[in-house]
Amino acid sequence: MSAEPATQRRRFTGPQGFLLAGSFLITLGSFAVLPYVSVLLHQRLGLGLGTVGFVLAVASLIQFAGGVVAGPVAARIGLRRSMLLALALRTAGFGAFVPGLTSPVLAIGALLLVSAGAALYLPANKAYLVAGSPDEDRPRLLSASSSAFNAGMALGPPAAAPLVLGSPGVLFTCVAGLFALVGVGHAFLPRDGARPVTVPDRPTSADGPRSGLSPFLVTVVSVYAFMFFQHYLALYAVPRTSAGFYGVVLMGYAALLVVAQPLLAEWIAALSYPAALRWGFGAMAAGMAAIAGGGHVGIA
Template sequence: MMMAESGIQASDSTNRLRGPGAAPIAALVGAFMVNLGGLMVLPFIPFLLHHRLGMKIGTVGFLVAAALLVQFAGGLPGAALIDRIGLKQSMVLALGIRAVGFLFLLATLDWSWFAAPALLLISAGSALYLPANRAYLVLGAGQHRRALALSMSNSLLNVSALISPVIAAPFIGSHPEALFGSVAAVFTGLALAHLILPDSSRECRQEESSAITNRLTVFPWRTFLGIVPLVNILAYYFYMFQQNYLGIFVATHHSPKVYSLILISATSVVIIVQPLAANRIRALSFSTATLFSFLAFTIGFLVMSMGGLRAVVLGTVIVALGESVIFLRVDLEVLALFPGRPAMAFGIQRLGAGIGAAASSAVGGQIYARVSASGDDKIFWMQVSVQCLVGAAAFAILMRRSSKAARINGGCS
């Protein structure tokens, strides 16, 4: 039906695959499979390197930190490369790089010195693939369906994060070589499958052409240092406190099984709520969305500081509501800052996410160590809640001053 309306004659299944409506679906499936394959392996790497290969924990930490740096900071040079060679070509190249990385990881089981290039290649592939995939998704979806497409992508990524450890757990301890080899084969197959992805529609080609015309010659510092990237950094900074330290907190007061149930409940909120509320989130002003999310973080962490199981579950659900709103709204806002250059938009978004996550890890570690030594780790969540409240108040003041300055400038013109 859709192909007939676009004037393309569908003579076989290949032509149907290349219809304009297939582009967002292909991007969603690709992102899900790539995230699933990566998360089947990467969370277990520190354990494998330290316990099976006998690598010192300090060395493991350095390797993981370097890989994260490449994964997040690499989004910018990755976006510049995407602008030059195109979206489909970038995704194929990225998947090939990741496949080689997982083959190197397989070799690490016999030669530990392969660990560094393996992790760096896997992270470099991620830095190139994710901005290209999300750019391909939003271009294929069109302006009016971007919010829904991005929310569905986020939900699928969360689903893959839930099921990947379940699939990988039986193999990582006894047969890691089978797991690594299988994931490398999956990424090779995905790279070949991406070669037959639907071509861009005329609108997509126009936006890609605009991106090529506006290739990155000077980094847009004024845009990067603006309010939207700053909110992106702060949102990840606040959110990653939960990601990094909730497991330690729950293990201290409850059983590890409880932590799994808490993660499932919080992730399910994002999976369900964000697609259903995508258009309403898009309709919110950026200021309203930011204040709502920062206050949700504030309340959620404050509830978690009560320490009981019900309080922890309720707090994580409240934080998940804030997460559902702010990360989708930031994606849409960053896209608006870079019209015709979605890959650059997502590259900058990922860089900000990396900065916020790294800062949260560093600051959170110091705070948690101090409150744990005092004998009451519940104070940790109270201190995080105060930080979120200060962030919300600072943002509200900044927006008020910006609005006042705009009215003054408008009155003078």
């Protein structure tokens, strides 16, 4: 009986394992700060809610739409260099929040630096993570990456809660230090991941997209709709339940993503593109219908 190849026995390579751990730490640090930025800008620095909303909108635009620019930049300067530059921007941004505690200009500049760093990091991180991996391994890698990000999102806000109002300078200093340490680790990664692989051309069929335009447009519309609904869900849910109940639901939501995505990765990968859309958007439509009913069960 022939032994199973080492590449199949090994779940993740060393660089992949480091990136997954780094993704958790990066998101943990980010979400220890970012959910409370509106409190900092409004309550501590005295900016009006309209101004705060505009600043957060610009920061979100940079972070999510900036990938259009970040992708070509990463392709030009290399994946590892892009991640290092992104982490340097985010370290500087979180560090700038410390003097920004007394200066709206510095605080806003710090937020924009952090957002620019996030926009540059994510495309390079995803590309590096799957570089050299066969197609059948990529859903597992990407789902594990998503789980790491969601775990950090779930744990970041409660971890920072004791410090965010009483000692925000300590919080920002710790987060900047965390990003600096993660950045040092990235400097020891191989230059651009594993050896490149040649991806064969796939035939066009009725079961898949005919070009990259359709998935891109669907992603744009779905992320816009999801973020629009997510930002305002608390205003709907908390009065109908309670802040504590809503917090538990959000943590359960993040935990479900952490656990379920890796378990379902192979099943999802086997779906055709239209089937994946039907399952995904069908489930979200059913969930929105349940939320519309209000009450603890419907919102949960």
